[in-house]
Amino acid sequence: MEKFEKFTGIIAGIDRPNIDTDAIIPKQYLKSIKRSGFGVNLFDAWRYLDPGEPGQDHSRRRINPDFVLNKDPFKDAQILLARENFACGSSREHAVWALLDFGIKAVIAPSFADIFYNNSFKNGLLPIALGSELVDQLFSELESNEDCQLSIDLENQVVRNASGTEMAFEIEEFRKYCLLNGLDDIGLTMQHAETIKAFEQQYYEKLPWLK
Amino acid sequence: MAGKTLYDKIWELHEVRRDDDGTALLYIDRHLVHEVTSPQAFEGLEIAQRSLWRKRSILAVPDHNVPTTGLELGITDPVARLQVDTLNQNCDKYGLTEFKMGDVRQGIVHVIGPEQGATLPGMTVVCGDSHTSTHGAFAALAFGIGTSEVEHVMATQCLIQKKSKNMRVTVDGKVAEGITAKDIVLHIIGEIGTAGGTGCTIEFAGEAITNLSMEGRMTVCNMTIEAGARAGLIACDQTTLDYVRGRPFAPQGEAWEQAITCWADLHSDADAVFDREVVIDAQDIAPQVTWGTSPEMVCAVHQRVPDPAQEPDPIKAGGMQNALDYMGLKANTPLDQVFVDKIFIGSCTNSRIEDLRAAASVVKGRKVADSVKLAMVVPGSGLIKQQAEDEGLDRIFIEAGFEWREPGCSMCLGMNADQLGSGERCASTSNRNFEGRQGQGGRTHLVSPAMAAAAAVKGHFTDVREL
Numbered sequence: 001m002e003k004f005e006k007f008t009g010i011i012a013g014i015d016r017p018n019i020d021t022d023a024i025i026p027k028q029y030l031k032s033i034k035r036s037g038f039g040v041n042l043f044d045a046w047r048y049l050d051p052g053e054p055g056q057d058h059s060r061r062r063i064n065p066d067f068v069l070n071k072d073p074f075k076d077a078q079i080l081l082a083r084e085n086f087a088c089g090s091s092r093e094h095a096v097w098a099l100l101d102f103g104i105k106a107v108i109a110p111s112f113a114d115i116f117y118n119n120s121f122k123n124g125l126l127p128i129a130l131g132s133e134l135v136d137q138l139f140s141e142l143e144s145n146e147d148c149q150l151s152i153d154l155e156n157q158v159v160r161n162a163s164g165t166e167m168a169f170e171i172e173e174f175r176k177y178c179l180l181n182g183l184d185d186i187g188l189t190m191q192h193a194e195t196i197k198a199f200e201q202q203y204y205e206k207l208p209w210l211k
Numbered sequence: 212m213a214g215k216t217l218y219d220k221i222w223e224l225h226e227v228r229r230d231d232d233g234t235a236l237l238y239i240d241r242h243l244v245h246e247v248t249s250p251q252a253f254e255g256l257e258i259a260q261r262s263l264w265r266k267r268s269i270l271a272v273p274d275h276n277v278p279t280t281g282l283e284l285g286i287t288d289p290v291a292r293l294q295v296d297t298l299n300q301n302c303d304k305y306g307l308t309e310f311k312m313g314d315v316r317q318g319i320v321h322v323i324g325p326e327q328g329a330t331l332p333g334m335t336v337v338c339g340d341s342h343t344s345t346h347g348a349f350a351a352l353a354f355g356i357g358t359s360e361v362e363h364v365m366a367t368q369c370l371i372q373k374k375s376k377n378m379r380v381t382v383d384g385k386v387a388e389g390i391t392a393k394d395i396v397l398h399i400i401g402e403i404g405t406a407g408g409t410g411c412t413i414e415f416a417g418e419a420i421t422n423l424s425m426e427g428r429m430t431v432c433n434m435t436i437e438a439g440a441r442a443g444l445i446a447c448d449q450t451t452l453d454y455v456r457g458r459p460f461a462p463q464g465e466a467w468e469q470a471i472t473c474w475a476d477l478h479s480d481a482d483a484v485f486d487r488e489v490v491i492d493a494q495d496i497a498p499q500v501t502w503g504t505s506p507e508m509v510c511a512v513h514q515r516v517p518d519p520a521q522e523p524d525p526i527k528a529g530g531m532q533n534a535l536d537y538m539g540l541k542a543n544t545p546l547d548q549v550f551v552d553k554i555f556i557g558s559c560t561n562s563r564i565e566d567l568r569a570a571a572s573v574v575k576g577r578k579v580a581d582s583v584k585l586a587m588v589v590p591g592s593g594l595i596k597q598q599a600e601d602e603g604l605d606r607i608f609i610e611a612g613f614e615w616r617e618p619g620c621s622m623c624l625g626m627n628a629d630q631l632g633s634g635e636r637c638a639s640t641s642n643r644n645f646e647g648r649q650g651q652g653g654r655t656h657l658v659s660p661a662m663a664a665a666a667a668v669k670g671h672f673t674d675v676r677e678l
C-alpha cells in the first residue's frame with residue numbers, strides 16, 4: 001500500500017444521504033477477479049445514460065451530462081463529498097477499488113457504513129467523518145463555486161479550504177499510523193503469530209469440539 | 212460490576228490480544244467463502260507467498276453467479292464462469308471444503324452454513340458478504356468483511372477489530388396472527404433507520420423474538436446490516452439446540468454434551484448494561500411493504516405512500532422525492548393499490564423451508580394474476596429444494612403459475628440472468644431495495660414470503676391476512 005501523503009485536490013459533491021454500494025459500483029462489475037479497472041464504472045447507473053456490461057468499451061457509452069463526475073473540473077476530482085451513511089449496503093471492497101481507480105483519495109461525509117469505512121483503510125482511501133454542519137458548509141461553498149479545491153492533511157487531521165479555513169477531523173491512531181506509513185495489516189498481525197498459536201492452544205483445550 | 216452482554220461474552224472468548232487503544236485481534240472460528248469476494252484475496256496470498264492458517268475453518272460455495280435454470284448448460288456468461296472456476300481452482304489447490312455446483316448441498320452461503328451445522332453457537336463467523344449477520348441467530352458473532360479482511364483471516368485466522376457498542380432491540384409481547392419475522396425486522400428498520408445500528412452489535416430479544424423458529428431468527432439477523440449494524444445476535448436456547456443437533460458439522464455424542472454445557476451461558480446477563488436500548492411493541496407490527504429505495508422507507512400495507520411535502524427535514528424530503536421518482540410512485544397512493552410485474556421468493560433472507568411453506572400455503576389452489584409477468588421461487592439450497600419437493604410444495608407453486616428454480620442468490624442482486632427490466636416492479640422477499648439492485652431501473656418492494664405470494668395472486672399488494 002502507498003503512503004498517504006498530504007495533498008490538495010478537487011472536491012466533487014453528491015448531495016444524497018445513504019449512497020449505497022450498489023450505486024457506487026453495480027453488481028455486474030463484481031464478476032471481475034481483479035482489483036483494478038473499476039474506475040470507469042464508478043457510479044455507473046448515474047454516470048451513463050445507457051446500461052453497461054463488463055468487458056464493453058465504456059468510452060462509447062452515452063454520458064449523463066448532468067452527473068457531477070462528468071463535468072469539468074470534477075472529472076478530475078480527488079475528494080468526494082456526500083451525506084450521511086455513505087456506502088451502506090454490501091461488503092464489496094470493489095466500492096473502494098472503484099473510487100480509488102477513478103482517482104478519489106478521500107471521501108468526506110457525516111457518517112459512513114462500518115464495512116466500507118474499514119475497507120477504505122485497507123486500501124489507502126481516507127474516509128473523513130465531519131459534523132453535518134461542516135458538511136453543509138462544504139456543500140454551500142461548492143454551490144457558490146468559491147473554490148473546488150481542498151487540502152487534506154492526515155498527519156495533522158485537518159481539512160483546509162482555499163481561503164485557509166481549517167476543519168479538524170477524528171481518526172483512530174492505529175488506522176492513521178497504518179495509512180501514513182502504508183502498512184499492510186497482514187504483515188502487522190503476523191508479528192503476533194506466536195501469540196495466536198498460544199491462544200489456539202488454550203482455546204481448543206477449552207472448546208475441544210471446535211478443533 | 213455489571214453483568215455481561217452476549218456480545219461481551221463471545222468477544223472475550225475470542226480476543227487474542229488487545230492494544231491500549233482498544234485495537235484487538237479477534238480469533239475467527241468459521242470462514243465462509245464465495246466466488247465474488249474471494250478471488251482477489253487468494254491472489255493476494257499468492258503474491259505475498261503466504262499460506263492459509265487453518266484450512267478446516269473454511270467452507271466455500273458458489274452462489275452469487277450461479278444460474279437458476281438450465282444447469283446442464285453450466286454457466287453461459289463467460290465472465291461469471293471464470294469467477295466460479297477460479298473459486299473451484301483455489302479450493303482444489305488448497306484442499307478446502309467446497310460445495311460445487313451440482314452438489315445437492317450447494318446454495319446461498321448464509322443458508323448452507325447453518326443447514327450444515329457449520330455455524331455453531333458461540334462461534335465467530337465471517338464471510339466476504341454483509342449478510343453474514345444472518346448467523347447471529349445462533350448466538351454466534353457473525354459479520355461481513357471486505358476482501359482484504361478475507362485475505363487477512365485466511366493468512367492469520369484473526370481480524371483486527373475494535374469492539375463495537377452494545378445495543379438491544381426488544382420486541383415485547385406477541386405479534387398478531389399472520390405476522391412474520393420479515394415484518395418484524397422491516398418494522399424495526401423503519402423505526403430505527405438504516406443507520407440506527409451503526410457502530411453497534413444489536414442483540415434482538417423479547418417474547419416476539421424468542422417465539423421465532425430458527426428460520427425466523429435468521430431472517431431478523433440477516434437484515435441487521437440494513438439497520439446499519441454489522442452483527443445481530445439472539446441468545447442460545449432450546450430452539451437453537453434443537454435446530455443444530457445432528458447436523459453434519461455439529462459436534463456429536465460426548466462432544467455435543469460438552470458443547471451444550473458451555474452454550475448454556477450464551478445469553479446476556481440479567482444485569483448487563485447496553486449502550487443503547489430500543490423497545491418495540493409487537494402488537495404495533497402489521498405486514499410491511501417498502502415503498503422507496505432504502506429499507507427504512509417502509510410502511511404497513513394498509514398505509515399510503517408517504518408525502519415528502521409533510522417531511523420537515525429538507526434533506527430527508529429530497530431523499531424521499533428521489534425515491535418516489537425512481538420507484539414511479541405518487542405520494543399518498545394506498546400501498547395496496549400498487550401493482551407488480553414480477554414476484555421473487557428467495558434470497559438469504561427468505562428462502563428456507565419455512566418461507567417456502569408460508570408462501571405455498573397462500574398460493575395453494577390459487578393462480579398467479581394475469582398481470583404478473585413472472586413469479587419465481589428460488590430455494591436457498593439444493594437440500595431445501597429437495598425437501599420442498601418431498602413435501603409437494605413445488606407442485607403447488609408450479610400449478611399456481613410460479614417458476615420453480617435451482618438454488619442461488621438469483622434476483623436478489625441479479626448477477627445472473629434473473630433480473631428486473633427497467634421500470635419493472637417487483638414484490639421481493641430479499642433484503643435490499645436500492646436503486647438498480649435487481650436490475651438497472653428495476654423497482655423493488657421488500658415483503659415477507661406470504662406477502663409476496665399474496666401479491667402474486669392479486670397482482671398488487673394486499674394484506675395477506677385478508678386474502
Ligand code: SF4
Binds near residue numbers: 559641
Ligand atoms: S441472497 Fe442476496 S443478500 Fe444474500 S448473499 Fe446472495 S446476493 Fe447477498
